[in-house]
Amino acid sequence: MLENKPKFGPEHFAAGADIILQGDMPDKFYIITRGQVEVVLQPPDGLDAVINRLGPGDFFGEVGLLHQSRRMATVRAETAVDVMAMDYHTFRNWIEGSSLVAQEIKTLAAERTRDTGPLEPAPYFDLNKIPDDAVETAVESAEQFEAGEVIIRQGDLPDRFYVIVEGFVSVTHVDANGAEHRVAYLTAGDYFGEIGLMQGVARIATVTAVTHVKVVSFDRTTFRRWMIHSPSSQGDIAETAERRRKDTGMLSLPEDN
Numbered sequence: 001m002l003e004n005k006p007k008f009g010p011e012h013f014a015a016g017a018d019i020i021l022q023g024d025m026p027d028k029f030y031i032i033t034r035g036q037v038e039v040v041l042q043p044p045d046g047l048d049a050v051i052n053r054l055g056p057g058d059f060f061g062e063v064g065l066l067h068q069s070r071r072m073a074t075v076r077a078e079t080a081v082d083v084m085a086m087d088y089h090t091f092r093n094w095i096e097g098s099s100l101v102a103q104e105i106k107t108l109a110a111e112r113t114r115d116t117g118p119l120e121p122a123p124y125f126d127l128n129k130i131p132d133d134a135v136e137t138a139v140e141s142a143e144q145f146e147a148g149e150v151i152i153r154q155g156d157l158p159d160r161f162y163v164i165v166e167g168f169v170s171v172t173h174v175d176a177n178g179a180e181h182r183v184a185y186l187t188a189g190d191y192f193g194e195i196g197l198m199q200g201v202a203r204i205a206t207v208t209a210v211t212h213v214k215v216v217s218f219d220r221t222t223f224r225r226w227m228i229h230s231p232s233s234q235g236d237i238a239e240t241a242e243r244r245r246k247d248t249g250m251l252s253l254p255e256d257n
Contacts, residue, residue: 008084
C-alpha cells in the first residue's frame with residue numbers, strides 16, 4: 001500500500017500565469033526562488049487592484065492554509081517564476097516544528113489579512129457536514145437573488161441561516177452615527193445569518209446580492225436541531241460568529257456597548 005508522502009518541490013510558472021486564484025480552496029504554500037509575482041485583489045463590484053509585489057525569498061499562500069479558508073487574493077506571475085511548493089501537511093509540520101517560523105508566518109498572515117480590507121477569510125462551508133434530512137430541507141428552500149437585492153436586512157428579526165451556492169454578496173453595517181460600512185464580501189461556500197439565530201438578536205448587518213446569487217437556507221428549528229446533533233459544526237459556526245462581531249470593531253451587540 002502506497003503512503004501519502006509529504007510533498008515539497010520546485011514548480012515553474014510562465015509570465016502571466018495565475019499561481020493561485022482568489023476564491024479557490026488552499027492546497028499549497030509557496031516560496032519564490034526566482035522572478036516576481038503580483039498580488040491582485042478582485043472585488044466583485046470593482047476593478048482588479050495590485051496590492052503587493054513579491055520576489056525571491058518572499059512567500060505566499062499561508063493565509064488560506066492557516067485559516068483553512070478560501071484564497072483571499074489572486075497571485076499572478078509578473079515574470080517567469082520559480083517557486084518551491086509545499087503541500088498542507090508539510091506546511092503544518094514545518095511551522096509546528098519551529099515556534100520562530102510559526103510566529104513569523106502568522107504575523108505576516110495577520111498583516112496581509114488587514115491589507116485585503118473587507119474580503120473576509122471565512123471558513124469554507126461543507127454541506128456534507130449537515131445531516132441528510134436537514135440538507136433535503138435546505139435544498140427545497142433554495143432561493144435566487146439578482147444583483148442589488150437585499151437578502152437579509154440589519155434590524156430585522158432572524159429567521160433563517162443561509163449558505164451561498166453561487167454568486168457574491170456584500171455585508172454592510174450601519175453604525176450608531178448612521179454611517180454605512182462594508183464589512184465583508186462572501187461567495188460560494190460561505191454562510192451568513194448565524195449570529196441572530198445563535199445569539200437571539202436582531203440582524204446586525206445587511207446582506208445584499210452583488211451578482212446573481214443562489215442560496216440554500218435553514219429555518220430556526222432545523223438550524224438548532226443541527227447544532228444540537230453536531231457539536232463540531234456548532235463550535236465552528238460559533239467561532240465565526242464571534243470573530244465577525246468583534247474582529248471588525250463594528251458588529252457589536254447592544255449588551256457589548
